[in-house]
Amino acid sequence: MAVFTEVSNTEARELLRRLQLGELVELRGIEGGIENTNYFLTSDQGEFVLTLFERLTAAQLPFYLYLMKHLAHGGVPVPDPRADKNGDILHTVCGKPAAVVNKLRGKSQLAPQGVHCAAVGTMLARMHLAGRDFERRQPNLRGLPWWNETVPVVLPHIGEAQSALLRAELAYQNHVAASSAYAALPCGPVHADLFRDNVMFEGEELTGFFDFYFAGVDTWLFDLAVCLNDWCIDLPTGAHDAERATRMLDAYQAVRPLTAAERELLPAMLRAGALRFWISRLWDFYLPREASMLKPHDPTHFERVLRHRVAHPVHA
Ligand SMILES: Nc1ncnc2c1ncn2[C@@H]1O[C@H](COP(=O)(O)OP(=O)(O)OP(=O)(O)O)[C@@H](O)[C@H]1O
Numbered sequence: 001m002a003v004f005t006e007v008s009n010t011e012a013r014e015l016l017r018r019l020q021l022g023e024l025v026e027l028r029g030i031e032g033g034i035e036n037t038n039y040f041l042t043s044d045q046g047e048f049v050l051t052l053f054e055r056l057t058a059a060q061l062p063f064y065l066y067l068m069k070h071l072a073h074g075g076v077p078v079p080d081p082r083a084d085k086n087g088d089i090l091h092t093v094c095g096k097p098a099a100v101v102n103k104l105r106g107k108s109q110l111a112p113q114g115v116h117c118a119a120v121g122t123m124l125a126r127m128h129l130a131g132r133d134f135e136r137r138q139p140n141l142r143g144l145p146w147w148n149e150t151v152p153v154v155l156p157h158i159g160e161a162q163s164a165l166l167r168a169e170l171a172y173q174n175h176v177a178a179s180s181a182y183a184a185l186p187c188g189p190v191h192a193d194l195f196r197d198n199v200m201f202e203g204e205e206l207t208g209f210f211d212f213y214f215a216g217v218d219t220w221l222f223d224l225a226v227c228l229n230d231w232c233i234d235l236p237t238g239a240h241d242a243e244r245a246t247r248m249l250d251a252y253q254a255v256r257p258l259t260a261a262e263r264e265l266l267p268a269m270l271r272a273g274a275l276r277f278w279i280s281r282l283w284d285f286y287l288p289r290e291a292s293m294l295k296p297h298d299p300t301h302f303e304r305v306l307r308h309r310v311a312h313p314v315h316a
């Protein structure tokens, strides 16, 4: 269920007119996703995706939308937000902030092979480089300050063993973030949520990255770690898959080799990536949004991934 707000055909026609995107052919709600209202919007000029933002504010959105536009124009296959006659890319539909982007070809590859992991590695590095001259700044809103704020909120809901691990890992990540190696990590706009369900493929061809609404300025290494933690693990156990990880790392480094500080901190950032999603899943699970009809993601998955990352550090 990802239609929180119903959009009528009349509103869709009016929006297409404002964006000069032709006449409405079809408006269809999209079921996937848990954050926003999404529709496939087809006109006589093409296929688009209409998103109504349910949580993000009009102040936060320009960073994501202009980043997508910047990357799309820099040759990275990401949805390109469409402007109205005034050049605005943030619209209002049913009283909510909204965007219209082109629909990407393909579908998600939920059982990736080495070839898919390599394609993600190559495109991730290209995206990092293409983001270097993006001038807007917004931090990763799910970064260390949010972890420090949110861990005390979830601790009362979890058991002793989980609580000990969560507190110890948070302390470790605060220590890492204060180190000179961390200060030396290259930073820029990152996707920060590039899981299997946020990438499109047609066969072995990667046709796009999407869902940029957790993006922010953070270390490139954190972005790579988030990808390795989803694309290159065995989902049932959370164990590292060395073959797929090597394909992703090699492909990434063929475009942008890791620096010495990045090589040193890869094991720590793999732990950080697991911690970030363990915390957000615990938060969604124990403190669900009011009126949400959604099944939250399983938090124990990222507890398992974190335990693996602590017990078996992976080096580049
Ligand atoms: N630009 C696009 N092109 C093609 N399909 C898209 C596009 N944007 C979204 N979709 C489809 O809509 C579904 C939901 O989108 P998305 O993942 O962005 O949802 P969300 O609720 O915003 O985020 P989340 O994944 O965080 O729950 C996707 O799984 C995909 O099938």
Ligand SMILES: N[C@@H](CCO)C(=O)O
Pocket (backbone or CB within 6 Å): 193, 195, 277, 280, 281, 297
């Ligand atoms: N990728 C996140 C969901 C938010 O997009 C998760 O799996 O917890």
